[in-house]
Amino acid sequence: IMCINAFGGFKRMTGFCKTRVPPGLSDALEAASKDGDEAVKRFGIDFGVTMCKQLLKDGTPGLHFYTLNLEKVVVGTLKNLGLISEEQAALCQAGDADAKSMVSAQGITTGTKIGTDDPKVSDLMKTTPPGFFSFEYFPPKTADGVTNLKKRMLRMKGLGPLFMDFTWGAGGSTSDLTIDLVTACKNETGVVANMHLTCTNQTASLAEDALNKCKAVGVRNIVALRGDAPRGMDKWEAVEGGFTCALDLVKMIREKYGDYFTVSVAGYPEGHPDAIEQVEGGLEVLTEAEKRRCRTFTDEDGKEVVMVCRDAKFAEEMNYLKSKVDAGSDFIITQMFLDVQVYHDFVSACREYGITVPVVPGIMCLTGYGGFQRMTSLCKTRLPAGMAEAAKACANDDEFKQWGVSTGTEMCQNLFDAGAPGLHFYTLNLEKVVVGTLRNLGKITAEQAASCSASDADAKTMVSAQGITTVTAPSA
Ligand code: FAD
Numbered sequence: 413i414m415c416i417n418a419f420g421g422f423k424r425m426t427g428f429c430k431t432r433v434p435p436g437l438s439d440a441l442e443a444a445s446k447d448g449d450e451a452v453k454r455f456g457i458d459f460g461v462t463m464c465k466q467l468l469k470d471g472t473p474g475l476h477f478y479t480l481n482l483e484k485v486v487v488g489t490l491k492n493l494g495l496i497s498e499e500q501a502a503l504c505q506a507g508d509a510d511a512k513s514m515v516s517a518q519g520i521t522t523g524t525k526i527g528t529d530d531p532k533v534s535d536l537m538k539t540t541p542p543g544f545f546s547f548e549y550f551p552p553k554t555a556d557g558v559t560n561l562k563k564r565m566l567r568m569k570g571l572g573p574l575f576m577d578f579t580w581g582a583g584g585s586t587s588d589l590t591i592d593l594v595t596a597c598k599n600e601t602g603v604v605a606n607m608h609l610t611c612t613n614q615t616a617s618l619a620e621d622a623l624n625k626c627k628a629v630g631v632r633n634i635v636a637l638r639g640d641a642p643r644g645m646d647k648w649e650a651v652e653g654g655f656t657c658a659l660d661l662v663k664m665i666r667e668k669y670g671d672y673f674t675v676s677v678a679g680y681p682e683g684h685p686d687a688i689e690q691v692e693g694g695l696e697v698l699t700e701a702e703k704r705r706c707r708t709f710t711d712e713d714g715k716e717v718v719m720v721c722r723d724a725k726f727a728e729e730m731n732y733l734k735s736k737v738d739a740g741s742d743f744i745i746t747q748m749f750l751d752v753q754v755y756h757d758f759v760s761a762c763r764e765y766g767i768t769v770p771v772v773p774g775i776m777c778l779t780g781y782g783g784f785q786r787m788t789s790l791c792k793t794r795l796p797a798g799m800a801e802a803a804k805a806c807a808n809d810d811e812f813k814q815w816g817v818s819t820g821t822e823m824c825q826n827l828f829d830a831g832a833p834g835l836h837f838y839t840l841n842l843e844k845v846v847v848g849t850l851r852n853l854g855k856i857t858a859e860q861a862a863s864c865s866a867s868d869a870d871a872k873t874m875v876s877a878q879g880i881t882t883v884t885a886p887s888a
Contacts, residue, residue, distance in 0.1 A: 413460060413463065413464060413477050413489075415456060415460065415478060415479055415485040415486055416441065416453075416459055417480055417482055417485055417508070418452055419441050419444075419445035421480065422438075422441055426438075427576065437765070443621060449748070453484050453485050453488070454488075456488075457484075457488035457489050461493055464489060465493065468493075480832065483508065485541065488501075491553065495592055495678055497845060499859045499860075502570075502572070502857075503860065503863055510599055510600045510601070510602055515526050528630060530598055530632045530633065531632070532673070532674040533575050533604065533633045533674045533676070533743075534674040535674075535740035535745065536574055536604065537653065537747050537770055537833065540574060542832070543855070544574040544819045544835075545573055545574065545834055545837060545850065545855065546573050546574050546575045546576065546577055546834065546835075546837065547568055547573050547576050547837050548577040548579065548836060548837065548839060549561060549578055549579070549593070549666055549839060550578070550586075550840075550841060551575065551579070551581060551589040551590050551593060552841065552874050552875060553875045557841075557873035558589070558593075560833070560874070562600070562601070564598060564841065564842075564843055564870075565603070566601055567863060567864045568839075568843055569601050569603050569865045570860055570864065571847065571850060571855075571864060572856070573642035574604065575603065576597050576601070576603045577836070578590050578593045578594050578597070578606070578607055580637070582605070582610075582612060582639060582641065583612045583613045583642030583643070584610070584618070585639075585642070585643075587622060590607060591607070591622060594606075594626065594631045598629060600625040605633065606676070607631060607634055607635070608634075608635040609622055609635070609661065610638060610639025610640075610661075611637070611638050611639055611650065611654060611657065611658065611661055612638070612641065613642065613651055613654070614639075614646065614651065614654050615652075616654070616664060619661065619664065619801075620668065623669060627672060633673065634662040634665065634676070635675075635678070635745065636658050636662045636736075637678055638658045645663050657732075658678070659735055659739055662675055662677065662736055662739040662740055662741055665740070666739060666740035675741050675742055676741060676742060676743045676744065676745055676772075677736045677741040677745075678745060678746075678747060679733055679745070679762070680721075680729060681747065681749050681754045681757070682707070682754055682793065683705070683720075683721020683725060684747060685791055685792050687721045687726075687728075688707070688719050689722065690717060691706075691720055694716065695708070698718070698720060698722055701723060702720045702722065702725075704753060705720065705754050705794060706718055706720035707719045707720070707792050707793060707795065708794075712836075721737050726761075728764070733765070733767060734765050734766060737742070737769055741769065743770040744769060744771045745836050746758065746771060746772065746773050746836075747774060748775070748776035748787065748838060749774075750788070750793055750794065750795055750796060750799060750823070751794050751795070751796045752823055752826045754794055755771075755832070756830055758771065765860070770833045771833075772832070772833060772836045773832050773835060773836065774838055775820060775823065775835050775836065775837050775838065775847040776838045777837060777838060777839055777840055777842065777849075778803070778812070778815065778816030778841050779809075779816060779844070779849075781804065781806060784803050784812075801814065802819075805819065813844055813845055813847075816845045816848075817844075817848035817852065818852075820845060820848075821848075821853060822853040824849060824853055828853070841874035842868040843864050843868060844867055844868045847861050
């Protein structure tokens with residue numbers, strides 16, 4: 413069975429093989445082709461179903477599909493014939509976005525039009541009911557890591573993320589790889605791509621270069637950030653002729669690219685880490701609002717430490733966030749948090765300050781004790797009562813991940829119940845905790861979870877250029 417994927421391919425193959433074409437078929441297909449590639453594929457599915465039904469009815473033993481290395485028409489045909497379930501079809505839902513890589517050594521091509529632009533995430537959010545999710549990855553340091561990540565992306569595509577998202581290495585250290593990964597995400601994985609872009613070591617022309625590269629491949633979604641200081645530098649500094657903060661970058665994108673890109677920005681429910689200070693005098697000196705977002709812990713000397721973004725500073729942060737949104741940001745992705753109340757308070761604060769865009773919670777996957785400690789102390793994250801102890805009590809990485817899944821599930825369910833539009837998972841380039849959490853939330857089927865059963869055995873290759881590593885020693 414030759415899958416009819418494109419009118420060009422149909423003409424070429426039937427001419428080449430001198431195939432008898434039933435009357436009217438060619439004209440009908442040509443007419444469908446005027447409505448675009450998708451219409452041709454729909455036609456191909458209908459035609460395939462009619463043909464295969466007849467063949468099966470006549471007692472043919474089976475069907476051998478010439479897939480042309482694509483899946484949409486095969487999947488549609490099999491589904492409409494009732495030979496596969498809805499769930500099986502959903503596992504292959506990604507479409508044929510990688511078609512341009514499917515040219516054979518003989519130059520046989522499917523003739524599929526390539527290079528269509530990605531949809532904008534802001535548009536998708538308007539038409540997607542609340543409850544979506546997205547996955548963030550960072551560029552791995554080694555070639556093996558990149559290969560493994562691409563395999564992981566293909567597996568995780570089957571879970572149905574709204575988009576996949578790629579960080580920009582501190583100081584632009586991984587800029588080429590980040591651009592390669594978003595391109596692969598769009599063209600090879602067939603998932604809408606979202607790229608981070610920072611101002612660190614970045615002149616306007618370098619930023620434009622990166623944005624032009626995205627535009628050239630049709631990647632239309634950007635997270636505009638100031639960035640962290642490059643490795644070895646304590647303080648963030650602008651380069652000559654560069655941007656001073658994320659606001660400058662948002663303004664430039666809107667000025668130079670109009671509304672071509674969806675632009676999102678970072679939001680900090682507990683305040684930016686630089687604005688979080690240690691306070692003497694204990695909880696008593698804090699206001700009620702400060703008490704709800706402060707971090708408390710016992711230091712090595714047994715002293716109770718209180719850290720918080722004071723109200724006045726928090727107000728500055730909110731005003732600044734409002735100016736990032738007013739400059740043209742479409743939505744906010746939050747910094748990690750572990751106390752869901754902090755997210756709810758932040759959304760309320762956003763609305764009070766007149767920030768009306770969606771606030772998507774960033775969910776840090778709890779994959780290992782070392783990473784948990786490192787990230788929460790770096791970001792000065794507030795921990796709900798008992799969480800530090802529960803994390804420490806996990807005997808090994810597997811137990812920690814199980815705890816990460818149950819903690820993540822509880823958090824995410826609470827967020828959805830209270831109206832969060834979606835979840836943005838900081839995957840740390842791993843899949844076990846994300847898959848377990850989504851399965852518990854009922855967002856994916858057992859079959860989808862099973863298709864990502866590969867575990868995190870390749871974790872050691874997933875080290876970022878900044879040395880962020882997910883490989884953590886068991887707490888014991
Ligand atoms: P900005 O929005 O510029 O703000 C930085 C701080 O300065 C805030 O405290 C802000 O309130 C303050 N500020 C700046 N200008 C003003 C002003 N005019 N008035 C008042 N206050 C001001 N880092 C990377 O290197 N690569 C990444 O890919 C990356 N991805 C991230 C994704 C998310 C969702 C988040 C939350 C963070 C990410 N980071 C990344 C980290 C981020 O770059 C750092 O947190 C950085 O220190 C701040 O970036 P920003 O875009 O929030 O900066």
